[in-house]
Amino acid sequence: MTNYLQSLGKTGIDACASLGRSGIFLFRTIVAKPQFIATFPLLIKQISQLGIRSVVIIVVSGLFIGMVLALQGYTILSKFGTTDALGQLIALSMLRELGPVVTALLFAGRAGSAITSEIGLMKATEQLSSLEMIGVDPLRRVVSPRLWAGIYSMPVLALLFNVFAIFGGAWVSIDLLGVDPGAYWSNTREAVDFGEDVINGIIKSVVFGVLVSWIAVYQGFVTRPNSEGIASSTTRTVVFSSLAILGFDLILTAMMFGEF
DSSP, X not given: OHHXXXXXXXXXXXXXXXXXXXXXXXXXXXXXXXXXXXXXXXXXXXXXXXXXXXXXXXXXXXXXXXXXXXXXXXXXXXXXXXXXXXXXXXXXXXXXXXXXXXXXXXXXXXXXXXXHHHHHHHHHTTHXXXXXXXXXXXXXXXXXXXXXXXXXXXHHHHHHHHHHHHHHHHIIIIIISOOXXXXXXXXXXXXXXXXXXXXXXXXXXXXXXXXXXXXXXXXXXXXXXXXXXXXHHHHHHHHHHHHHHHHHHHHHHHHHHOOO
């Protein structure tokens, strides 16, 4: 029993210490003295790598999720004779919940793992040490562009996901299921509030972008400099990001839409 408590306490202390180190790491990355002329091309390159190359999977996933939600929603609403509310069901589900969360999970699996493996490989091949030897700060040169690129890309990807999901759901609802288009779009416009639904969804996506990018760059920066360490860090990035997204989604949903 004593050994179990000691092991549990050590695990808790190690987790708190790791969280503290990652917080200091994030603070040092954000407050590093900017060099806009030198780092702006790097930022644009990372936005292309992380954001633009993720567009295809985001758009395709949004279309299919919107279509599936339309089919499932129609099956349920038809039992109560309220199929005209299908548009607002799809729009609110996407803007408030599914859009930011699913986009963040896809971003963590595609871009977050790529960030970790890339920085981990740079550490394993001693590129980060070489930068320090010539007087270049790796946090400013390597970590910061990837962190900000992830933060900037996430809201745009979430908006793309929402748009294609809503139109995918509209196509299935109107053209395949026969829902009246006038009632579909009018109910959608009446139900969606820009401030409460769209802006809160964007806030969620920004928070998720910070979480995923922070976890990805930190795991890559502290990885063990070998193939096994890089593989473990990449796995931790996806797992930790997914748990953080779902946990903060609960907190943000309670704050934005809860009754308490």
